[in-house]
Amino acid sequence: MKVILFLLYLIVSPVLFAADLLPSWNDTAPKKAIVAFVERVTKPGSADFVPAPERIATFDNDGTLWAEQPIYFQLAFTLDRVKALVPEHPEWKTMPPFSKLISTPKEEMVAVTEHELMEIIMVAHAGMTTEEFNRTVSDWIATAKHPKTGKLYTQMVYQPMLELLAYLRANGFKTFIVSGGGIEFMRPWTERVYGIPPEQVIGSSGKLKFELRGGKPVLMKLPEINFVDDKEGKPVGIQQHIGRRPIAAFGNSDGDLQMLQWTTAGSGPRLALIVHHTDAEREWAYDRQSQIGKLDKAWDEAIASGWTVVSMKDDWKTIYPSSR
Amino acid sequence: MKVILFLLYLIVSPVLFAADLLPSWNDTAPKKAIVAFVERVTKPGSADFVPAPERIATFDNDGTLWAEQPIYFQLAFTLDRVKALVPEHPEWKTMPPFSKLISTPKEEMVAVTEHELMEIIMVAHAGMTTEEFNRTVSDWIATAKHPKTGKLYTQMVYQPMLELLAYLRANGFKTFIVSGGGIEFMRPWTERVYGIPPEQVIGSSGKLKFELRGGKPVLMKLPEINFVDDKEGKPVGIQQHIGRRPIAAFGNSDGDLQMLQWTTAGSGPRLALIVHHTDAEREWAYDRQSQIGKLDKAWDEAIASGWTVVSMKDDWKTIYPSSR
Numbered sequence: 001m002k003v004i005l006f007l008l009y010l011i012v013s014p015v016l017f018a019a020d021l022l023p024s025w026n027d028t029a030p031k032k033a034i035v036a037f038v039e040r041v042t043k044p045g046s047a048d049f050v051p052a053p054e055r056i057a058t059f060d061n062d063g064t065l066w067a068e069q070p071i072y073f074q075l076a077f078t079l080d081r082v083k084a085l086v087p088e089h090p091e092w093k094t095m096p097p098f099s100k101l102i103s104t105p106k107e108e109m110v111a112v113t114e115h116e117l118m119e120i121i122m123v124a125h126a127g128m129t130t131e132e133f134n135r136t137v138s139d140w141i142a143t144a145k146h147p148k149t150g151k152l153y154t155q156m157v158y159q160p161m162l163e164l165l166a167y168l169r170a171n172g173f174k175t176f177i178v179s180g181g182g183i184e185f186m187r188p189w190t191e192r193v194y195g196i197p198p199e200q201v202i203g204s205s206g207k208l209k210f211e212l213r214g215g216k217p218v219l220m221k222l223p224e225i226n227f228v229d230d231k232e233g234k235p236v237g238i239q240q241h242i243g244r245r246p247i248a249a250f251g252n253s254d255g256d257l258q259m260l261q262w263t264t265a266g267s268g269p270r271l272a273l274i275v276h277h278t279d280a281e282r283e284w285a286y287d288r289q290s291q292i293g294k295l296d297k298a299w300d301e302a303i304a305s306g307w308t309v310v311s312m313k314d315d316w317k318t319i320y321p322s323s324r
Numbered sequence: 325m326k327v328i329l330f331l332l333y334l335i336v337s338p339v340l341f342a343a344d345l346l347p348s349w350n351d352t353a354p355k356k357a358i359v360a361f362v363e364r365v366t367k368p369g370s371a372d373f374v375p376a377p378e379r380i381a382t383f384d385n386d387g388t389l390w391a392e393q394p395i396y397f398q399l400a401f402t403l404d405r406v407k408a409l410v411p412e413h414p415e416w417k418t419m420p421p422f423s424k425l426i427s428t429p430k431e432e433m434v435a436v437t438e439h440e441l442m443e444i445i446m447v448a449h450a451g452m453t454t455e456e457f458n459r460t461v462s463d464w465i466a467t468a469k470h471p472k473t474g475k476l477y478t479q480m481v482y483q484p485m486l487e488l489l490a491y492l493r494a495n496g497f498k499t500f501i502v503s504g505g506g507i508e509f510m511r512p513w514t515e516r517v518y519g520i521p522p523e524q525v526i527g528s529s530g531k532l533k534f535e536l537r538g539g540k541p542v543l544m545k546l547p548e549i550n551f552v553d554d555k556e557g558k559p560v561g562i563q564q565h566i567g568r569r570p571i572a573a574f575g576n577s578d579g580d581l582q583m584l585q586w587t588t589a590g591s592g593p594r595l596a597l598i599v600h601h602t603d604a605e606r607e608w609a610y611d612r613q614s615q616i617g618k619l620d621k622a623w624d625e626a627i628a629s630g631w632t633v634v635s636m637k638d639d640w641k642t643i644y645p646s647s648r
Binding site for chain 2: 053056130174183184187191197198199200201205208209210212216217219226232233235236239240241242243244258261262265
């Protein structure tokens with residue numbers, strides 16, 4: 001009887017298909033760490049077993065699920081939007097931070113700080129309804145191309161991470177995005193691209209106001225920051241939206257440090273993983289000195305705490321999906 | 325072949341079990357409206373079919389899923405907490421709004437406004453970590469009894485609504501709470517009591533701060549309001565947390581009006597339902613004149629717009645679960 005049960009277990013256990021579910025990962029340490037962790041928490045009856053509802057996994061977006069060079073993709077969107085709106089807003093040409101954005105050559109765009117970007121996004125889209133903004137994002141993401149690769153931005157997601165998301169979900173995990181990027185910039189496409197529905201996307205946001213416009217209710221975007229989901233903000237965003245601590249978290253930069261600390265400080269098995277951009281040929285190579293996706297303190301802590309560090313060059317067979 | 329497919333459909337369609345899944349509902353108009361709506365949106369191939377990921381249903385909590393008389397249950401919790409903390413905070417005896425809370429006889433407690441309650445909650449629990457607060461709520465909810473019924477507060481949930489939650493989930497709906505109550509007051513017990521996990525609970529909240537305390541990361545509760553999830557706030561909370569419009573919403577008071585407006589303003593079939601407290605014998609009877617759970621404008625709009633109104637007295641066979 002026990003033999004039959006064991007055979008049955010072999011047949012149904014999704015963990016055993018790991019090799020098939022992560023085909024773009026080399027058989028190096030990171031893949032082994034991921035599979036070992038998933039096996040531990042999903043094995044019924046083991047001391048490390050975690051019930052499915054508590055299998056919360058959080059993913060940073062920029063640099064973790066998709067590329068972020070030479071400028072954050074949301075900055076490219078914002079730049080296109082601001083240029084399209086300048087005829088209606090001639091005052092922007094001399095009004096910082098808009099003037100800075102308009103006058104800065106693209107290759108120096110990294111000099112625009114995240115806070116300035118947030119401010120620009122807020123102001124540029126104030127007075128739009130959430131539905132209008134959704135359409136604007138959807139139109140842009142369907143057509144805009146990356147200056148270097150010529151790909152659609154949604155084609156610059158990482159194939160190994162798509163497989164990881166699917167592998168975790170096949171093992172009962174609920175996958176969330178926890179990004180410094182704008183929540184309303186991500187939600188129109190994350191379900192289609194990552195299989196992550198809008199209610200599992202956490203990000204930075206502006207304030208909203210409910211109004212009746214000619215009897216029809218709308219949500220207006222206000223030119224005011226509501227929440228910045230970066231660094232210390234990430235555990236706060238996780239608590240506000242999810243209300244329980246993840247058991248696995250995935251990032252690539254110092255902006256993810258606090259999320260990884262918060263995740264690993266819980267009891268029981270934990271997985272903290274950092275994507276290290278080491279592949280100048282197939283993608284980009286950057287870390288401690290980079291203005292975008294700086295990986296410095298989080299790298300030190302990863303080494304000190306034994307977190308898993310993925311070298312894109314050594315651990316990933318492919319970077320982008322082959323055909324999307 | 326068509327006959328076989330039809331028979332197969334009869335076998336697998338969960339809608340046909342509706343009569344069994346809603347046993348505490350009388351066969352009156354509200355139950356018929358609920359079942360008709362669910363049939364419309366789940367029938368594959370029909371023009372009104374809604375894909376499962378978009379079957380979002382939002383529920384108010386106080387007065388909709390559980391009772392709210394003679395005072396909001398969270399106010400009873402807060403009162404108990406303030407009294408327990410007074411020895412450490414003698415200044416509260418003369419400091420409004422604490423002094424008002426301490427000196428007000430329980431039967432006049434409705435005179436404490438929602439805003440004062442929020443302020444009290446914020447201040448009383450500032451300096452606690454989210455985990456400490458979670459334990460405080462869990463301990464209280466496990467032991468505190470309602471002054472009139474002698475029941476645990478979690479035994480004063482509405483049996484017909486528990487059945488409705490389960491019925492919707494059996495038909496592919498994702499069920500959310502959207503309450504003016506505190507998000508951290510509800511999350512410790514909503515999964516056990518309603519089958520609604522913390523990440524599907526939206527409520528009012530205080531600001532949080534991430535800190536390292538002796539190297540260990542914690543989230544501290546700050547004495548500052550972050551978000552008030554009531555009235556105009558409800559559609560905002562829905563957008564921030566869910567990011568798409570519900571197709572069904574359930575409330576009981578004017579605090580739910582905007583959520584019902586927002587829900588019904590979308591295209592395609594929509595269900596808006598109001599629980600009307602008409603049963604002075606088995607529960608309480610109150611509406612237009614009540615200081616708690618006032619149902620006035622939302623009732624007018626329900627009549628004008630043809631929303632479903634449940635009379636607890638006439639439409640529900642039972643109020644509370646018989647044994648929990």
